[in-house]
Amino acid sequence: MKPLQITARISQRFQQATIRSKIIVLIMGTVLVALFLAGVALLVDDVLRERRRLVANVMGVAQVISSNSTAAVTFRDKNALNEILASLARRPNILMACVYDSSLKVLGSFTRPQALAFCPPSPSDQVYEFSWDNFTVSEPILLENTRIGTLLIISDLREMREAVLVHALITLFTIFLAALAAFWLSRRIEHFVSDPLHELARTARVISEKGDYSIRAEKASDAEMSLLIEAFNHMLARVEEQNQEHERLLQEAQNAVRVRDEFLSIASHELRTPLTSLRGGMELIHRLVDKDLISTYPRQRLLKLLATNDQEFTRFSRLVDDLLDVTRISSGHLTLRPELVDLKQVVHKVLRQLQTEINVSRSSIALDLKGREPGMWDRFRIEQVLLNLVSNAVKYGGGNAITIATRTDEDSAVISVQDHGIGISANDQINLFQRFARAASSRHFGGLGLGLYISRQIVEAHGGKIQISSSLGEGTTITVELPLRVAERDRGRDSA
Ligand SMILES: Nc1ncnc2c1ncn2[C@@H]1O[C@H](COP(=O)(O)OP(=O)(O)O)[C@@H](O)[C@H]1O
Ligand SMILES: [Mg+2]
The missing domain is CATH 3.30.565.10 (Histidine kinase-like ATPase, C-terminal domain)
Structure with missing residues (x-):
């Protein structure tokens, strides 16, 4: 998998993670980066300080040996010289010491059994010099300000490395403890941020499950969350209002339909009543005419029948007029x-x-x-x-x-x-x-x-x-x- 793909996958996983995990990852990430950088700075500072200490230490020794060796070099007294150099055996970090005369001939030396057997052909030009695993000091041997020889001391770096290693371990352990503390703290504080969000999500779920828009989310104490919750509650209030409005409109529509149905049944009944009566009258007259009985039918009854028909007709036309008036009124x-x-x-x-x-x-x-x-x-x-x-x-x-x-x-x-x-x-x-x-x-x-x-x-x-x-x-x-x-x-x- 390419590095780009890995980064993309990590950021995708991060986006999908819960807010709780994100907060912990953020806090821990920040703390670990800060601790790591601080640890590196401490370690660099430590290495430099240990080097300075080593330089001061070995150069001090070199100066003492060099001034003690002036007479032995002048008289080329190898025995005396070796005796002086042998005092270095008490310093375990010093691996070797060599004394050269002005023509770079070795006049005397001290070697530790495990170290180099021979003095280098010539001392270094540098006053001191670090290599991967040792440290070399070249100290001139002077007689009345004239250089009569050179003292070369090679020291190992074991002591310095041990000290740095111990410090590094302490730093690492401190970082580990600090990271643990940060983790514990982040677990304790993440809920301040995530709890209101969870509460909000819970409220939203309850609302959508129950369809009850009168429920409100509880107020939060921090500014952004309370803004969010306020906006959420405001939205709920609007939804509730709209629901009530829909409910009202639905009721109105249902009422209108009910009124219309009632009206249709009443209207058809009302219109049918005079029509039935009119029809009865017409049928009677029709039968009388048909059977040629009209002249024998009592005149008073016939007139009454016609009057009733006339009334029913008036009643019918009044109903129709009323209906027409309603239409007129509604259409202005x-x-x-x-x-x-x-x-x-x-x-x-x-x-x-x-x-x-x-x-x-x-x-x-x-x-x-x-x-x-x-x-x-x-x-x-x-x-x-x-x-x-x-x-x-x-x-x-x-x-x-x-x-x-x-x-x-x-x-x-x-x-x-x-x-x-x-x-x-x-x-x-x-x-x-x-x-x-x-x-x-x-x-x-x-x-x-x-x-x-x-x-x-x-x-x-x-x-x-x-x-x-x-x-x-x-x-x-x-x-x-x-x-x-x-x-x-x-x-x-x-x-x-
Ligand atoms: N004088 C009245 N006494 C008692 N109730 C009345 C009177 N006038 C009207 N109402 C009531 O008012 C309703 C509406 O009257 P109206 O609009 O004339 O309709 P309708 O007479 O066709 O029923 C009537 O159904 C009746 O219940
Ligand atoms: Mg009336």
């Missing part, structure tokens, strides 16, 4: 055509239209029509509002008395329709002006739940307001307040 196409409208006329017209229903319900209608000032309104739409309110009063009024009151003041007209019927609970009143909202049981009362919604849209398009006051079982009063003149901006406004 409810336009007003204001003209002068006399409320009194409107009330009478509506009562005429509802005559049959009123008769069937047996409710008595009391009128309290004050105020003569006509308003600038869309006649057809105001009639529609009143028709809705009075038909509700008749439908839900339980046959009790109904009061229709109108009055006008300086710039507005107030119309109220009061009944003493089933009433509406406070809870149901909240949403009653919404599309398809119904409070009464659909088993007892038909209806699409559009009358109040459309009425409110019309009243508001005129710049007015509609209010409900009711209590369950006691009756209901609906009050409409209309400005006498539709403000310019409201005229033909798109009412959504």
Whole structure:
């Protein structure tokens, strides 16, 4: 494997390692490099110091021997010279000593048994010199400042090497101890860094397993981690918010679907009822004509049949009109055509239209029509509002008395329709002006739940307001307040 591949593999392994291992490797790496460099520096310093000590030591000896040898060299007294040199035997590091005269002839020598047997042919020119395994000193022998010979001493490096080796071992041992201490320390401190990360990872895992975004990571004490955890918690809060929003939208969508389905089933039932009745009437007439019995059929019954058919037809077209109005309102196409409208006329017209229903319900209608000032309104739409309110009063009024009151003041007209019927609970009143909202049981009362919604849209398009006051079982009063003149901006406004 090439060195490059090895480096790549090591860095890949390092990247894949846990944060815990990375921290330990980083601390240990840094400590070991620092200790190694410090150890090398100490060792170099040690070698230099030991060399200096050796040089000083051997040169001191050389100087003493050289000055002691002056007389023996002068008189070429080999015996005396050898005796002087023999004193070197007490210094175990000195392997050999040779004395040369000025013509480089060896006058005397000292050799240790294990060392070189012969003096080198000439002493070195250098004052001292290190070779791989020994150290040589050349000391001139002087007589009154004249060089009469040279003393050569060769010392081994054993002592110096031993000292350096001992120091190196001590240094190595210290490095080993320091590395152990660093390892122990790094194990103890790595969790300060890695614990918050593990905690964060644990929280993230729990959240993803449980899908519970209300869980939060615990705050960390150091700056970067607490920033990270803050950002993490912030993100969770956003996710939670979005989840809630999705939940809400889903609920809304489900509600809308439910309301639509309910509406479809009610609408089809509501539309079918007048159609069935109409069909029954038509079939009867068809049979009478077919069997040529029409002239013998009692005239009163025939007229009643036609009147019923007419009512059912009106009921059917009102339902269709309501549905069309809802579409108009949602698409913003409810336009007003204001003209002068006399409320009194409107009330009478509506009562005429509802005559049959009123008769069937047996409710008595009391009128309290004050105020003569006509308003600038869309006649057809105001009639529609009143028709809705009075038909509700008749439908839900339980046959009790109904009061229709109108009055006008300086710039507005107030119309109220009061009944003493089933009433509406406070809870149901909240949403009653919404599309398809119904409070009464659909088993007892038909209806699409559009009358109040459309009425409110019309009243508001005129710049007015509609209010409900009711209590369950006691009756209901609906009050409409209309400005006498539709403000310019409201005229033909798109009412959504
Ligand atoms: N005068 C009233 N008395 C009691 N309940 C009423 C009265 N007017 C309206 N409501 C309630 O309000 C609901 C909505 O009325 P409306 O929009 O006219 O729809 P619909 O009459 O077709 O049901 C009715 O279903 C009924 O429960
Ligand atoms: Mg109604």
